[in-house]
Amino acid sequence: MNPQILTHEPGLLRHMAFVYDNLSAPRLIELALARNEGHLTASGALHVLTGKYTGRSPKDKYIVDEPGVTNSINWGPVNRPVSEAHFERLYSKALQYMNGRDAFVFDGFAGADRRRQLKFRVVTEMAWHNLFMRQLLIRPTADNPFTGQPDFTILALPGLQADPAADGTSSETFIIISLERKVVLIGGTMYAGEMKKSVFSILNCILPMKGMFPMHCSANIGEAGDVALFFGLSGTGKTTLSADPGRRLIGDDEHVWSDEGIYNIEGGCYAKCIGLSADKEPQIWNAIKHGTVLENVAVDPVTRIADYNDNRYTENTRAAYPLDHIPNAFTGGTAGHPNTIVFLTADAFGVLPPVAKLTKPQAIYHFLSGYTSKLAGTERGVTKPEATFSACFGAPFLPLHPSVYANLLSEKISRHNVDIYLINTGWIGGPYGVGKRINLPYTRAMVTAALDGSLKNASYSKDPVFGLHIPDSVPGVPSDVLNPVNTWNDKSGYMEQARKLASLFIENFQKNTPDVAEEVAAAGPVLL
Template sequence: METQTNKELKDILNGENVHFNLSVAKLVEIAVLRKRSELTSTGAVTAKTGKYTGRSPKDKFIVDEPSVHDKIEWGSVNQPISEEKFDKLYQDVINYLDEKELIVFDGFAGADKRYRLPIRVVNEFAWHNLFVHQLFIRPTEEELKTHEAQFTVISAPTFEANPEIHGTNSETFIIVNFAKKVVLIGGTRYAGEMKKSIFSVMNYLLPQQNVLSMHCSANMGKDGDVALFFGLSGTGKTTLSADPDRKLIGDDEHGWSDDGVFNIEGGCYAKCINLSAEKEPEIFNAIRFGSVLENVVIDERTHVADYDDNSLTENTRAAYPLHYIPNALIPSVAGHPNVVIFLTADAFGVLPPIAKLTKEQAMFHFLSGYTSKLAGTERGVTEPEATFSTCFGAPFLPLPPRVYAEMLGEKIDKHNAQVYLVNTGWSGGPYGVGKRMNLPYTRAMITAALNHELDKEEFTAHPVFGVLMPKNCPGVPSEILNPRNTWADKNAYDAQATKLASLFVKNFETFSDIPESIKQAAPKAE
């Protein structure tokens, strides 16, 4: 039986146990004193997230109310929940938090001031608040004086929902209410839910302002030339965009307006399994005081992080502010991209290490959003599995996929951007037989694309996928550029290519209202 009276968020935020916009040092101090986190030998905060070591997509909802009902692409990604169920859960969370010591961050999503969203994040955990402080855009003292949040994230990780009462699927919930401008999160300690929920909000708001929101990293060359890197987790977005010879605009979320590209965030959220100073020095050196590690095991005596230890999860993460990368572009606003790169980690060993795409092929591969799961990383996965995530970000797209795809096509056309497909996965055979693509080779191919050196090369069409493979590339052995050449058994390669092509075709059948020219860009599965 409920004994508490209903509370309003503004009431509990007026309480004595609420702290606003604390410094990094104070947040680190509180996080360690509360014993929810520890310090590593480099001064970073590390925390364990318990049961949930990644996002919980089956527990993500959007409140189905009149203002969004006809706009949302409802389904397994955007699950509806009623206003009544949300209101009940919201009130129970507020009543629960009334007894807690809370920490509040005020900041922004969107580096371009014309499109930025003022946000407020209310946290139960200090390390969560440190996370959002580093991941979102931090206001100046002057901006804080006039800051008025247009969206509020309320995170209550120790509150567990009752599915029978609250209409959720489990004790965990991530719910966006566009009418009330609130994101409600509970039952999970995984900090990435806060970051991605605001990204989902921006993916709803920005296209309605004629701005394409994108799940991609971005960087800029010495001459102001901009490149985008699309790709799902594990394909190399963060690693390949952190280039010492180029300015980093951002590693994960961007908007593309009529004036150019801007970062939605103020920090980076890098996977750090097997991280090393030799291979990824920019990321390795960014993990210092003020950074947040999730599920990274540390030595009990020395507190040195063991980035090779996956005993808690493969999805170990590091969050740090953008300015921890030496060559970051701040503010993170740049011109129009002239090169767009789609990254895929093809564990089938079929796709070329780099290939040039026509506009129609670009739209096909953008809508497909392909990468692959590896054998052994999930229970029951015994061989490579194709994974398709629309627009390389399906879990975060509230609007129909064609909205984002059409906007990308228009911008590629208008700004004459060249699109490449880059395979950071396997060569010489599938996972378990072939080898992972050599990272220095991948970097050399991307450099050649960005510097327009590939424009001078001769290309040949892949017999199944139709994409154009360069015959030569500076700094890369020419024999690996055609993947069929790297397989000992050419017939086995042909069979594998046909198998993967059929998976692409089957996935594309789920789309409707797609122009015939894009359908014709599909691989040949016969």
């Protein structure tokens, strides 16, 4: 085999000691074990630790400032520019680093719609990283082979560190996307999620220019063909709530809405599994078996039994598995236009209602706001929930201005008459540290009522601060849970926290999205 044919980047693999080309999952697992990269658990999953970095490192992510994209990118603290010269310097260092080392190569697709698939070549120095991407991208088949050159190449070298003074980075870690060279360079971190999210970032740049709407959401489909989308940041419940035994899972994290309907970007799931239990989340529990990569979970060294309640390494424990590990997964990854959209948030203030129906202006307001509480471990340095606003429920992955994605959503909602709900999976009865997380079975009942039409014509009461329409009753949920003020013993404390959060909403919106339609600007909270 001539390693030069493995990439559109000339010479990338020329000097490798050995190139492992598109191996099967069992073979990658064998090599990962032989190279002491991980261990098998009692369930058969490959257990790995990612060391210093157990979450994404957003301050170390860059986009190369190139002539063809410089006027399109929404530059700032999320999309940090790096010069072409610095990229070339790091790329040369990567070639030197790879000299004499083994490489693992996987060729896969992003996008279940075969008419719109992008081809990604993933080159890694670790076998388990290759397995991770093999499980999460869409794997080639006999009737859909990977042919020709890739559209993008990802080069993941955790052992390669940057020199900030010389390489233009903030630290030894770097995640750099070159949209013109069509290369992603990753170094200084073993956290595999950086590869996955680099793919998503690329699609978020390319697809809107073609009139398609990339979305940070999970999706499932009912027996009648009704499609539901679940938007939300990591840890808010996208994977958990879309893995519904009564519905078929399309995908758990990233989708595209085209003129024909929606399609999954990925071929696998990346489930957060802190506190995972067989009774509450049976589908995810049973998916953790041979072929699954289990990241940073505490495992008994003798029995090899995983302890999902142990957060010794991080709160951001993860399981990466192919979609077919879910028994009722929706094969093919494409479906029709959504009937229902759910915005998920985990409110650490404890004041947002567990469920509310949104008008279209409210939907655009909350989409542009993207409020949640950033949960511990999802990003480097986050040790407890922090209130945060992430535009479009995915700002770290959006190279273009948030208004581009909001306009796409607005057009889709109007064209397809979609019902939109806000569901809070966070705290009730008090803020974080005082109140408690909303009972998961209650949340599931609210989601079911939203999807089966029970809430479409229900009676509602209007929240005085946030203007949200709260249902007066939901099957299977105690009525006093629905209005958050009823769950607080200290009513004045509730109003204080509500005003505090409302102020943060208003400040964020005025700062980051000042130029919106008047009806959208008026759809936010008011200070009483």
